[in-house]
Amino acid sequence: MDRIIEQYFDLGVMFDPDNLDKVLQGFLVTLKLSIVAGILALLWGLLLAVLRQTPGRLSWVVRWPTIAYIDMLRGIPALLTILLVANSLGALAATDAVTGEGGVIPTWLGVPTWLGEPSPFWYGVFAITLTYGAYMAEVYRAGIEAVPGGQMEAARSLGMSYRTSMRHVIVPQAIRKVIPPLLNDYIALMKDTTLVSVIGLLEVVQVGRDIQSETLNSSALMLGAILFVLVTIPLARAVDWLITRQQAQFERGLP
Amino acid sequence: MLLLEGVEKRFGDLQVLAGVDLEVRKGEVVCVIGPSGSGKSTLLRCVNLLEPPEGGRIVLEGTEITAEEFEDGVDFVRRRVGMVFQQFNLFPHKNALENVMLAPRTVLGRSGEESRSRGEELLVRVGLSDKVDEYPERLSGGQQQRVAIARALAMDPHVMLFDEVTSALDPELVKEVLDVMRELAKEGMTMVVVTHEMGFAREVADRVAFMDGGVIVESGRPADVLESPKHERTKRFLGLVLEG
Numbered sequence: 001m002d003r004i005i006e007q008y009f010d011l012g013v014m015f016d017p018d019n020l021d022k023v024l025q026g027f028l029v030t031l032k033l034s035i036v037a038g039i040l041a042l043l044w045g046l047l048l049a050v051l052r053q054t055p056g057r058l059s060w061v062v063r064w065p066t067i068a069y070i071d072m073l074r075g076i077p078a079l080l081t082i083l084l085v086a087n088s089l090g091a092l093a094a095t096d097a098v099t100g101e102g103g104v105i106p107t108w109l110g111v112p113t114w115l116g117e118p119s120p121f122w123y124g125v126f127a128i129t130l131t132y133g134a135y136m137a138e139v140y141r142a143g144i145e146a147v148p149g150g151q152m153e154a155a156r157s158l159g160m161s162y163r164t165s166m167r168h169v170i171v172p173q174a175i176r177k178v179i180p181p182l183l184n185d186y187i188a189l190m191k192d193t194t195l196v197s198v199i200g201l202l203e204v205v206q207v208g209r210d211i212q213s214e215t216l217n218s219s220a221l222m223l224g225a226i227l228f229v230l231v232t233i234p235l236a237r238a239v240d241w242l243i244t245r246q247q248a249q250f251e252r253g254l255p
Numbered sequence: 256m257l258l259l260e261g262v263e264k265r266f267g268d269l270q271v272l273a274g275v276d277l278e279v280r281k282g283e284v285v286c287v288i289g290p291s292g293s294g295k296s297t298l299l300r301c302v303n304l305l306e307p308p309e310g311g312r313i314v315l316e317g318t319e320i321t322a323e324e325f326e327d328g329v330d331f332v333r334r335r336v337g338m339v340f341q342q343f344n345l346f347p348h349k350n351a352l353e354n355v356m357l358a359p360r361t362v363l364g365r366s367g368e369e370s371r372s373r374g375e376e377l378l379v380r381v382g383l384s385d386k387v388d389e390y391p392e393r394l395s396g397g398q399q400q401r402v403a404i405a406r407a408l409a410m411d412p413h414v415m416l417f418d419e420v421t422s423a424l425d426p427e428l429v430k431e432v433l434d435v436m437r438e439l440a441k442e443g444m445t446m447v448v449v450t451h452e453m454g455f456a457r458e459v460a461d462r463v464a465f466m467d468g469g470v471i472v473e474s475g476r477p478a479d480v481l482e483s484p485k486h487e488r489t490k491r492f493l494g495l496v497l498e499g
Binding site: 148150151153154155156157158159160161164168169172173176249 | 303305330333334336337338340342344345346347348357358361362392403406407410
């Protein structure tokens with residue numbers, strides 16, 4: 001029993017000032033990554049959802065590629081997407097060693113270091129945004145479809161264009177309806193940012209693994225797990241609370 | 256003002272409008288009555304192109320809005336024709352005043368101040384001066400419908416379409432909505448009213464049109480159509496309605 005406790009909760013390892021500092025720094029990277037990628041995925045997903053709903057005769061030109069994109073990215077494991085983005089961009093930006101031909105994409109995009117963050121951070125942001133944008137697009141779509149048809153008719157009958165109606169009438173209502181599932185996706189996104197450790201980003205899991213291989217003790221990783229739970233459980237409770245509130249409104253027969 | 260000639264519409268195999276002719280003059284109130292499924296609502300929805308008609312023509316203020324080459328038909332119509340729905344369709348995320356202000360601001364580009372004062376004025380006019388800041392969920396059906404009327408009026412329509420606007424209301428709330436419509440008629444608004452309120456039709460309409468099977472069976476002065484209908488179908492319908 002003591003062995004088990006020591007393996008996971010060795011306070012000496014956990015709170016060794018050096019380790020603690022590394023783990024907290026790593027978790028800070030995780031938080032930053034999930035906030036940046038989370039915001040981008042929320043926006044990207046909304047754009048995809050709206051494009052997917054484009055009406056009109058020629059709308060398939062927009063709709064089909066959007067649907068194909070959403071299906072693909074939801075079908076590919078996030079880990080694979082991360083690996084497909086990372087280093088590939090760097091390679092595309094690099095000068096060809098044999099032919100001496102310049103990169104096909106600019107260096108600022110191939111090896112991004114914006115805001116002082118290392119390129120693996122931004123590769124992670126791209127990949128997670130691409131993947132979770134697709135998931136969130138489906139959530140938004142459910143919200144848009146849940147807005148009664150009479151709303152669009154009322155807006156259009158007042159002379160508002162399709163775009164204006166979407167912007168001021170449909171989308172605001174759709175977002176209110178899907179905040180709980182979006183938050184759920186956000187929790188999943190946050191956990192999946194740990195996959196970015198495979199491309200060498202020093203986030204909380206990578207840091208914990210380094211300490212684990214040094215000490216053969218899992219307490220630093222466990223500390224990371226505890227930090228996650230401290231953030232995700234309140235979020236999950238918030239989702240529950242929002243759902244209960246919406247349910248109550250629904251039962252009162254309100255929109 | 257508004258002229259319909261041979262308007263047709265079908266949903267799949269169902270011929271909903273089988274050639275409707277109707278003329279509405281400026282300032283006139285026309286009530287359209289008839290059994291459910293007779294095409295009354297579809298007729299209104301064709302007039303403001305929520306349902307594009309498939310045959311015939313519709314002329315609004317001298318412009319044929321159904322003409323193929325008239326691409327801005329939808330905008331042209333909706334700037335001139337206001338519509339009120341059976342289910343109110345207020346925007347639930349906006350309060351009464353914001354519901355009224357939204358279209359003038361986004362479509363006509365009016366300033367916030369201008370559309371606010373006009374919006375408040377309209378809400379006073381429909382008797383809701385104390386509900387300006389309330390959200391639809393806190394309003395009764397009758398109050399919601401009056402906000403919906405104010406919202407349509409905010410776009411300064413030349414014609415107002417009313418699609419069974421009291422059918423979803425509790426009986427005691429019907430009068431407050433009809434009173435607003437009565438007032439509007441008195442002020443000279445051109446109105447096409449699809450309704451089951453025979454009393455309202457008799458009192459307010461300049462003309463009553465009876466629809467059945469996708470056509471207007473007969474139309475004329477309220478007294479004539481409602482009290483001494485010529486057609487068998489009109490008689491039968493009125494018999495059923497007035498008995499109840």
